[in-house]
Amino acid sequence: MDTVALIAVAVFLFTYALIVDERIHRAVAAMLGAAIVVFVGIVPWEALLEHVDFGTIFLLLGMMIIVNTARGSGLFEYIAIRTAKLAKGSPIRVLVLFAIVTAIVSAFLDNVTTVLLLTPMLLYVARVMELNPVPFLVTEIFASNVGGAATLIGDPPNIMIASSAGLTFNEFLIHLAPIMVVDMAILLLMMYAIYGRSMKVSPDERQEMVRTLKGLDERAAIVDRSLFNKSVAVIAFVVLLFFVHDRVGEILHVVLPFVDPAMGLEPAEVALIGAAILLFWSRQSPEEIFEKIEWPALFFFGGLFVIVGALVETGIISSIAQIMVENVGSTGEAMFIVTWFAAIASAIVDNIPLTAAMIPLIHDLGATMDVYPLWWSLALGACLGGNGTAIGASANVVVIGIAERDGIGITFIDFLKVGMLVLFVTVAVGFGILWLKFAM
Amino acid sequence: MGYSSSLIQRKFKDIVGKRYESVLKEYSEFLLTEEEVLIPEVRSILIPLDFFVHDIPDEAIDVLSAYDATISLAYITDAGVVDLLERALDRESTEEFRTKKEDYGRKLLERTAAKLEEHGFSTQTRMFVGHKGDDVVRMAKNHDMVALCRRYADGESTDASISPIVLRICQRVETPALIY
Secondary structure, X not given: OOHHHHHHHHXXXXXXXXXXXXXXXXXXXXXXXXXXXXXXXXXXXXXXXXHOOHHHHHHHHHHHHHHHHHHOOOHHHHXXXXXXXXXXXXXXXXXXXXXXXXXXXXXXXXXXXHHHHHHHHHHHHHHHHOOOOHHHHHHHHHHHHHHHOOOOOOOHHHHHHHHHHOOOHHHHHHHOHHHHHHHHHHHHHHHHHHHHHHHOOOHHHHHHHHHHHHOOOHHHHOOOHHHHHHHHHHHHHHHHHHHOHHHHHHHHHXXXXXXXXXXXXXXXXXXXXXXXXXXXXXXXXXXHHHHOOOHHHHHHHHHHXXXXXXXXXXXXXXXXXXXXXXXXXXXXXXHHHXXXXXXXXXXXXXXXXXXXXXXHHHHHHOOOOOOHHHHHHHHHHHHHHOOOOOOOOHHHHHHHHHHHHOOOOOOHHHHHHHHHHHHHHHHHHHHHHHHHHHOO | OOHHHHHHHHHHHHHHOOHXXXXXXXXXXXXXXXXXXOOOOOOEEEEEEOOOOOOOOHHHHHHHOOOOOEEEEEEEEEHHHHHHHHHHOOHHHHHHHHHHHHHHHHHHHHHHHHHXXXXXXXXXXXXXXXXXXXXXXXXXXXXXXXXXXXXXXXXXXXXXXXXXXXXHHHHHOOOOEXXX
C-alpha cells in the first residue's frame, strides 16, 4: 500500500472513529476528513464533484423543506393526539398504534423528525397510564427503523443507495416494503411477548386515561388550518409523484404533447418540486424555513462522500472488492456477506457512514457479478442493523436522548439486549425473503 | 454519567440541535403538565350568586362534576346599594326593595340547588346582604374552590368580558377559582 493510500485509510478510520465518539460534531469531523484528503490532493476538484452524491443531498434538502414547512401547521401533533385517542386507554393498543403510525410516517418522512414529534406524546400517554414508558419507546425506535427501510425516501441509507444505483421508488416498494410489513408484524409480536405482561392497567386507570385524553383537542394542535391543508395536499402530491417519478414523461405527454414520453424525474427533483410548490402556495417566509434546514446533516453527508471518494481514488475499494470476488462463490453468498456485514457494522458505526463506504464497493463488484440483489441486501442490513444498538441509527439516539431528559434511563446494555434480538430476527427474515427472490 | 450516556447526549445534541426545545414548546400549548393532570382534592365549592347570575350552565356543571364536592350557594345583595336606598328613599320603600330582592334570591337559590342536586351534588344555600368581593374572598378560605360566573356583580353587559369584581376575587383568593 503506498503512502497516499495509507493517508486515505488513516483519514477514513480516524474520521469514522470521531463520528462514533462524537466528541467533535459529526459534520465537523466529516468536513475535516474531507479537507485533509482534498488538501493533499487525493481527491482533486473534478473528482470531488463526482464523488459527492448531489442526488442524495438535494433529496434530503427538498424533504427537509417540506417537513419543516408542514411542521409549523401542527400536522405532526395532530397525528400524535389522534393516535393517542384511538388507543382508547388500552396500553397494548397504544403500543401497536404508535408503532404503526411511526412506521408509516417514517416511511415517507425522515425518521428523526418523526420520532422527535411523536415521542413527547408517547411519554405523556405512558405517564397518564402510570406505566413504564420504556416498552413504548423502544418499540417506537424499532418501528421507525423498520418503517424507514420500506421506501426510497424513508431512511438516509435507502436514499443514498437509490441515488447511486439509480433505483426507483417503486422498486423499493416491490422488494423492501413487503419485507418490512412482515418484519413489522414480527416486531409487534416480539414486543408483546417481551413487554405484554407489564402493560396491564385496571379498568379505573383505563377510564382515567380515556377521560384525560378526551380532554385533549387535536384541533387545538392545528396552529394554521390553511397551512395544515396545504401541507397535507403537497405531501400527498409528492408521495404520488414518487410513485410515478420514473415514468412522469409518459403521463405528462398525454396532456402536454411537447414533453418527451421517455422523461423521468429523479427522486431529488420530486422533493425539490414539492418543496417549491409548498413554499409558493403556503407563502411561508423562506428565510425562516431555510434556517430550519439541518445544514450540519447535509455537510456531514458531503464530507463522507469525499472521504469515501478518497478510498475509491486510491484503489482501496477496488482491492477490497477484488478480495471479495475471489472469495465469494455465488450471488447468495455475496448477499449473505453484504446483509450481515452491513447489519452488524451499522449497529456499531451508524448506518449512514457505513452505507457511504459500502456503495462504491458494491459498484466495483458490479464488474464481475450481478449486484442488483446486493443493493437490497445493503439497504436491508444498513436500515435494520440500526436497531442493534443505542447508537445504531439517529432515531435511537433521539428517542433515548429525549427519555433521558425526561428522567427515564434506557441503558446501552438494556437496549442492546432487545435491539440485537430484533436485529437478528428481522434481518434473518428479510434476508430469507431476499434470498428466495434472488438467489434461488 | 457513564460513557454510553454521555455519548448518547452528545449524539442527541448533534442530531437534534435546538429542535427538541421548540417541539416541547409547541406541545406545552395543549398538553397538561404533570401537576395539571393531578386532580386536586376538592370537597367544597363556593358559588356566589347575585341578581346578574341567572343560571349555572351545563358545561360548568360538567367541570364541577369531576369533583366529589358539596356546593355552597351564596346569594349576596350588595350592602352598598341597600345603604344608598336607605338614605335616598323612605324606610318602607327600602324594605319593599329588600323583600323583592330576597324573594328573587330565594327562588334563584332554590332553582339552582335543584338543578345541581339533579346532577348528584349535595348543596347548602345562604343569603345575606354584604360585599360581593370581600365577602366571597373571606368565605373562599373555608372552601376548596370558588366558581364564579363571569357576569357576577357586573350589571347587564352584553359582551363576553369578565366582571372586574370577578377578576379581583381571582387575584385575591388562595383557592383554585373557576370562571364560567
